[in-house]
Amino acid sequence: MRIYNTLTRRKEEFVPRDRGKVGIYVCGPTVYGYVHVGNARPYVFFAVLARYLRSRGYRVTLVENITDVDDKIIERAREEGTSADEVARRFADAYIEDTGRLGLGRPDIEPRATEHIGEIIDLCRRLEEAGYAYETGGSVYFRVERFAGYVKLSGQKTDQMQHSEPEREGETKESPLDFAVWKAAKPGEPSWESPWGRGRPGWHIECTAMSLKYLGESFDIHGGGRDLVFPHHENEVAQAEAAGGKQFVRYWMHNGMITRREEKMSKSVGNIFLLREFLKEYDPRVLILFFVGSHYRSPLEYSRENLDEAASRLERFRNCFWRLDELLAAVEAGQLAGDGDAAALDQAVAAAEEEFHREMEDDVNTAGALAASFGLVRAVNEYAEAGQKQGAVSRGSLQRARAALASQLGILGIEFTAEDYQGGELEQELLELVEQREQARRAGDYAAADAARDRIRAAGYEVRDTPQGPKLVRRD
């Protein structure tokens, strides 16, 4: 598998540190507000990456942090007149609830900064002892000049920088580039005892401490949004490598930004769309399909048109599964021979599988992989058309095609169940309406037939006439 590594700015063959195992750390949210659609992109992408790697036999450990102590949280608590702790807990719960509805499961480990204060202090102390950090006014700063590898990830030029983290009151930084790894507590702020007095973690230290704790040195993949490259990830590299001496991360992966009218979606711009609002209107799978429809490193425009297109794609997949299941049911019921030609469809399945994996192997090209899945959909439909005409299909072929399609979409995080088109037990009343419509049709009373269909539609179902008779499909 080839992966684009931000560190080297090119695609590289992926070789995990430990054979057969992959450790992935993704920067999760700082919980001072509800997650928006932009935040959801890395969440979805790295879940997909983990799924793909697992499907290839790797044992994957996916770690996604929750930063629950931070300036913004404190600020929000002050605005609300509540405690930082309460704010963090509320939005951490909301984050888990909202992302949970995407149906991708949870990361293996979701560590919280406040539960790793000991590790963070320890890391700060090691940096200080090694001369890479110094104390001033109860805070501890990273001495950027001392670390030769600074800027190797982002490629920034430190002498051309426009800004730097401002000094805090009562503190004196040696250089404007230096950044806080530990912040002295101000009155009313959450704080913990430390060698430098009461304080709290600095900007980026929690990710370094927690990733090293759960994945060890030189772990495989560290991910997050493109906007985190500098300073967040650059500083993580500095902290980890200054403290440990070894390479921090082997492959850095950064997803592109979700945009709104060509502009990055972010809280500061004020153009965010909350995930929970999205989910009120759309099926969660629409968001996933929207994301995987483009390459993860590309910017992606959040618009009604693009979401509706994703919804149409979802519908095409859904119809394909519906058709597959109808055909298999027809075979079971003896309405269709099950021993028809297998070669045509089997060949298409093999081709689609090959293409799907080839695309995923190429820097997780989900858009290309999706094209392979659509190719399989077409092959199934063509095969079904022919099979209906000839009155025979291959039961085994259909099952293999279904399994392949389900597997591919499953890797992309999209699953279908019978609920999607049946909605459980059909009500007697509906079945009677279908029967009424059939009788009306046979009698040539099409006005009555159409009226029955309208009533069925009003009940949330659509009638589709097939060679095996009328079938009901759920509509949302």
Place this chain on the structure above:
RNA sequence: GGCGACGUGGCCGAGUGGUUAGGCAGAGGUCUGCAAAACCUCGUACAGCGGUUCGAUUCCGCUCGUCGCCUCCA
């Protein structure tokens, strides 16, 4: 000012030195009482200008445009 990315047919969006992306929308056709779903057919697109090459959308340079980072930010 510095660093970086991108500009593909009506729209979204992959990709490649010469051979089909895919989807959505649209037109026609098949099937159907009509629908729905599906199938078939239909679009010589690669910002502009130079260069390298037998040949460039794909490589190089310049121009224009858009975006991201350099400040919290997925």
